[in-house]
Structure formats: structure tokens, C-alpha cells
Amino acid sequence: MLFPAPDMGSLQAISPLDGRYSNxxxxxxxxxxxxxxxxxxxxxxxxxxxxxxxxxxxxxxxxxxxxxxxxxxxxxxxxxxxxxxxxxxxxxxxxxxxxxxxxxxxxxxxxxxxxxxIHIGLTSEDVNSVAYRLMLKEVLGNVIIPKLELVSGELGKFIAKNKRVPMLARTHGQAALPTLLGKEFAVFVSRLKIQIEQLKRIRLRAKFGGAVGNMSALKFAFPNYDWMQFGQNFLSKFKLDRALPTTQIAPGDDLAEVFHVMMRINSILIDLDQDIWRYISDGWFVQKGKKGFVGSSTMPQKINPIEFENSEGNLQLANGMFHFLSGKLPISRLQRDLSDSTVLRNVGVGFGHSLIGYLSFIQGIKVLGIDKQKIKQALFSDWSILGEAAQVLLRNTGEQDAYEQVAELLRGIKVGEKEWKKLVSKLKLNKRDMQKLLKLTPANYIGLSQVMADHRR
The missing domain is CATH 1.10.275.10 (Fumarase/aspartase (N-terminal domain))
Incomplete structure (x- = not known):
């Protein structure tokens, strides 16, 4: 069983995090x-x-x-x-x-x-600001970052298996140019790794300063003691930086920084979930069905892209929470208001939906394959995608209206190999350049995409 069924008590949970997704x-x-x-x-x-x-x-x-x-x-x-x-x-x-x-x-x-x-000279925020940042620091290091590196690793395996497969790139939903499957997925790996490194570099800053942040009680009771140094010593125990100066609470800017990076990471994966969904929809990608799994309640032939859809939905939910938290927590009325207290208790909700999104994506990518024949069929279905090469080659001869000449021949029509060669033979090219153009195919007009596919951060 992939994920064990939740225990009976979770059937009464209001939140799906503690219910359906508790395991x-x-x-x-x-x-x-x-x-x-x-x-x-x-x-x-x-x-x-x-x-x-x-x-x-x-x-x-x-x-x-x-x-x-x-x-x-x-x-x-x-x-x-x-x-x-x-x-x-x-x-x-x-x-x-x-x-x-x-x-x-x-x-x-x-x-x-x-x-x-016990608690002498402290206010609740001196305790809470450390406690919450410890929770965040530990969950990032022990759960979230390792899971994200696993996501990146699984993507790397998928790229390694399909790196040299030529495919049709589409912009604005329309056929654009040939590319390599590996390069298109390497884009996401590179983006992810940049943000994971950013997440690792964030320094969390806790508060130590008593009521309204001035250490007044400690300075009054122990006037000859260096309380500024004490604060540094104390927070260094937890490998946390010290926020200075502060009001009665630690500014939430460092927390917002974490949530913003989490939003970017999740947005990258939402972007990829949606692309994979489209490739599956087009029949380019295939999912290996599991025996006993049901795709549709009425259509027995279907294997739905549920892992990527589940990942997308949960990551969008997580981003909604992170967006709210990053806007709310840096703001506190005057020296302190308590509205952040109930809000902070929901930090785990954003990470919970994020984790579900990562797990679903990992499960989906593990059973994802490609249909090379359908990818090739789509790539070779319209040779007009080589029009860019034709007009650039023509420009190189000094033709002033090279773009317009090619556009007049190709715009708005789909052409096969024979028609392509017939049309471009009308262009004013010397024999060497014409031969170069006629040797071009949708499979070999891939520029530096092989280099790009290998250039993952």
C-alpha cells in the first residue's frame, strides 16, 4: 500500500491534513x-x-x-x-x-x-519567537529541504532517461520550434535548485528583550550585568541570529522571507505540474497504471493524472497560506498586538499542503513515461516550424525583407516535408545555403539545447 489508510479517529477531523492526509x-x-x-x-x-x-x-x-x-x-x-x-x-x-x-x-x-x-525578565515573545523559529529551522532542515532535494533528484532521473528526445516547443499554445525534452525539464531543475539554496541561506532572527524590547526589568534588577552580550550568548545556543532593535515582538520579516521562497518553490512545481498535465493530455507522456487502482468511477479505460493534479491543488493551497502569512506577520500595531498569535499556529498548514504536493509529485514522476512515436509525430506534423532558420539564413545574405519573404510563404499554413522543400526552394539563396536549409529537419534544428540540458545548476 502506497500510503496506509488513515486511522479511524482521523475520519472525524475537520482539516484534511489531520484526516485524509494524516499519514x-x-x-x-x-x-x-x-x-x-x-x-x-x-x-x-x-x-x-x-x-x-x-x-x-x-x-x-x-x-x-x-x-x-x-x-x-x-x-x-x-x-x-x-x-x-x-x-x-x-x-x-x-x-x-x-x-x-x-x-x-x-x-x-x-x-x-x-x-x-523561571521566566524572569522575559515576556511571552522572548519564548515564542525562539520556539517558532526553532520549529521552522528544524522542519526546513529535517523534512522540507530533503524532500525538495528528492523532488529534484527524481526530476534528474526522468531527464537522464529522456534527455535527447526531440520534441515540439510551443509558445502561446502554438507550435514554435523544435527543442529537447531534457532541456525543457532541466529548466525546472535549475529553477528549483536556485530556490532551495536560497532557502538554506535564510538566517532566522529571534527576539530577546523583555516587554517592549528594552530589557528594562533585567537592567533594573541586575544593573551591572551586560545584558546585550547575554542576549547574544543565549540565542547562539539555538544557532539563531538576534533581531535588534525590536518592539515587544520579533519582526516577522525573516519569517516572510521563508514563506516567499516557499511560494516560489511551489510556483515552480505548479508550473511543472501543469506542463506535465498538458503533455499527458496530448498523449506525449504516459502513466504506468497500478493494478487495482481506479482512474474514473465510470470510464474504466482511464488513468487520470491525479498525482500531478493533487500536487497542483495542494501547492496552490499552501501558497495561499504563505501569501497571507508573509503579508500578516511583519505587521504589528504599535509595540505589540496579539493578532499574530492565532495566525502563527497555522504556519504548519502551509507546510503540510506543501509536503503533500511534493509527495504527490514524486509519486507521479516515478510512474511517468513518454510515447516517443507521438512526440515525433507532433514534431514532424508541420515543417513550417523551420521558418525561423530560413529567414535568418536569408538575412545573412543581406536580404532586406528576409522575414517578410518567409512569412509570405509560410504564415498560417501547415506544411509537410515535401511542401516545405518546394516552398523554400523559391528563396534567393546560393547553392551552399540552400543545401544547408534542405538538410534541416525538425529533429536536428535544436540549437544548443543539448548543452542547455546538461547545464543544470
Missing amino acids: KISPLVDYFSELALIKRRVLVEIEYLIQLSEDGVIEKIDSKTKKELRNIVENFDLNEGKLVKDIEGNIRHDVKSVEYYLRHKFADLNFSYLNPF
């Missing part, structure tokens, strides 16, 4: 679920406490205690998450409930002397 997006649960968010908040609070100790702001925490503190994060599971949610149900504050949860844990571990320093 496909399961790798994202560790990054975008409520449990994943709470666990990273716990991580940030614990590491902040340890950093206070390591930098000498509070009493030194010995290595054994540090290990036990970090074990709270390591062992944080669904049951622990429920404890935090139970506290939140009473106090109606998600980040404060993590602080209260840690107080209970510290009491159990005889660490109550550390309780006053």
Missing part, C-alpha cells in the same frame, strides 16, 4: 503540533535558566542539576503536554502555563530554589 504529513507533527510548540517553550525556559547560571547572573547550577533540567525537555511527552494544557485551562495563558508547569516539576525534583528565576 502523509505525519513527519510534521514533531514540528508543528501543539505538543511540539509547548515542548520548545519548555526548552527555551530551561535553557534560559541554565544560561543565567552559566553567565553568573544567578547561583551556579551544577552539571548533575543541568542534566536533570534538560531531561525535563528530553522526556516531555503527550502526558506532560496535557499537564500544561490543564494549567492553561485554568489561567488562560499559554506561555505562563509553561512557567507554572516548571514550578511543579522543580518542586518534585527539589529545585524549588530556582522557581523565582
Whole structure:
């Protein structure tokens, strides 16, 4: 079975991500679920406490205690998450409930002397900005980028098998010039690789600065301490840059940068999905049917391009979410408004639909073949596509109206090989150039497309 059927509980899910597609997006649960968010908040609070100790702001925490503190994060599971949610149900504050949860844990571990320093001088955004960026950084490195590289790899295999196949290129939906199948697909590989590299280069910038971003509480309580350096030390633990200066929240510009690149990647694949759909529609590409699979509820002969259609639809949905997020998150009223809080919880939706799109594309490209005969038939069906070569050759002799001469012969008509040769023989070319033109065919007028096919980034 390609993708196991979802469990029975998912049949009651409102979102198809947690329902129909739950098995496909399961790798994202560790990054975008409520449990994943709470666990990273716990991580940030614990590491902040340890950093206070390591930098000498509070009493030194010995290595054994540090290990036990970090074990709270390591062992944080669904049951622990429920404890935090139970506290939140009473106090109606998600980040404060993590602080209260840690107080209970510290009491159990005889660490109550550390309780006053949990979350000291911080505001919720000092925790959330780190937690969300950690989730994003990890999901990109562990799931999204590897999957995109797999997409690129599968495309590379398809190109390798069909690189030298000549085909008809079309512009404005009309026959244009001959090209190579491998070159046309290499365009997409090159575009993808550029954006994947861009995604890898993005630096995420978290906030550390307390209420309204001025570190006022910490500076007031510990006036002689270098809090600017502390902020750098703390965020470097997570391999995050520090946003400076800030209001009470980290500017969402770095998040918007990620979403914009994701939109470009998805748009490239939507473009390719639609091209492949057309090639299948024309009979140039064929799909290998799987035994037992149903193409149509009423037409038994059909093998529909469902993987590419599914990929297209999900990537369009993802881009709708990324477009909204990239426009919303860089904006916050004055020094802080809370409208971004509920919005941020939906970041995983964009990545969920993206992942489904990538998986569907991979599955589709793996079973995609070509019908060389139909591709050749389309290519040789109209020799007027060689008209460009004729008019350029004629220009090279100094003819002032070379383009017009060829247009008068060929525009608006389809010609076969014999008629083509008969028509071009009327052109004012010397014997050598005429022979050169008459030797030309739709299969060999391909310019540097072989070089282009190999020139993938």
C-alpha cells in the first residue's frame, strides 16, 4: 500500500491534513503540533535558566542539576503536554502555563530554589519567537529541504532517461520550434535548485528583550550585568541570529522571507505540474497504471493524472497560506498586538499542503513515461516550424525583407516535408545555403539545447 489508510479517529477531523492526509504529513507533527510548540517553550525556559547560571547572573547550577533540567525537555511527552494544557485551562495563558508547569516539576525534583528565576525578565515573545523559529529551522532542515532535494533528484532521473528526445516547443499554445525534452525539464531543475539554496541561506532572527524590547526589568534588577552580550550568548545556543532593535515582538520579516521562497518553490512545481498535465493530455507522456487502482468511477479505460493534479491543488493551497502569512506577520500595531498569535499556529498548514504536493509529485514522476512515436509525430506534423532558420539564413545574405519573404510563404499554413522543400526552394539563396536549409529537419534544428540540458545548476 502506497500510503496506509488513515486511522479511524482521523475520519472525524475537520482539516484534511489531520484526516485524509494524516499519514502523509505525519513527519510534521514533531514540528508543528501543539505538543511540539509547548515542548520548545519548555526548552527555551530551561535553557534560559541554565544560561543565567552559566553567565553568573544567578547561583551556579551544577552539571548533575543541568542534566536533570534538560531531561525535563528530553522526556516531555503527550502526558506532560496535557499537564500544561490543564494549567492553561485554568489561567488562560499559554506561555505562563509553561512557567507554572516548571514550578511543579522543580518542586518534585527539589529545585524549588530556582522557581523565582523561571521566566524572569522575559515576556511571552522572548519564548515564542525562539520556539517558532526553532520549529521552522528544524522542519526546513529535517523534512522540507530533503524532500525538495528528492523532488529534484527524481526530476534528474526522468531527464537522464529522456534527455535527447526531440520534441515540439510551443509558445502561446502554438507550435514554435523544435527543442529537447531534457532541456525543457532541466529548466525546472535549475529553477528549483536556485530556490532551495536560497532557502538554506535564510538566517532566522529571534527576539530577546523583555516587554517592549528594552530589557528594562533585567537592567533594573541586575544593573551591572551586560545584558546585550547575554542576549547574544543565549540565542547562539539555538544557532539563531538576534533581531535588534525590536518592539515587544520579533519582526516577522525573516519569517516572510521563508514563506516567499516557499511560494516560489511551489510556483515552480505548479508550473511543472501543469506542463506535465498538458503533455499527458496530448498523449506525449504516459502513466504506468497500478493494478487495482481506479482512474474514473465510470470510464474504466482511464488513468487520470491525479498525482500531478493533487500536487497542483495542494501547492496552490499552501501558497495561499504563505501569501497571507508573509503579508500578516511583519505587521504589528504599535509595540505589540496579539493578532499574530492565532495566525502563527497555522504556519504548519502551509507546510503540510506543501509536503503533500511534493509527495504527490514524486509519486507521479516515478510512474511517468513518454510515447516517443507521438512526440515525433507532433514534431514532424508541420515543417513550417523551420521558418525561423530560413529567414535568418536569408538575412545573412543581406536580404532586406528576409522575414517578410518567409512569412509570405509560410504564415498560417501547415506544411509537410515535401511542401516545405518546394516552398523554400523559391528563396534567393546560393547553392551552399540552400543545401544547408534542405538538410534541416525538425529533429536536428535544436540549437544548443543539448548543452542547455546538461547545464543544470
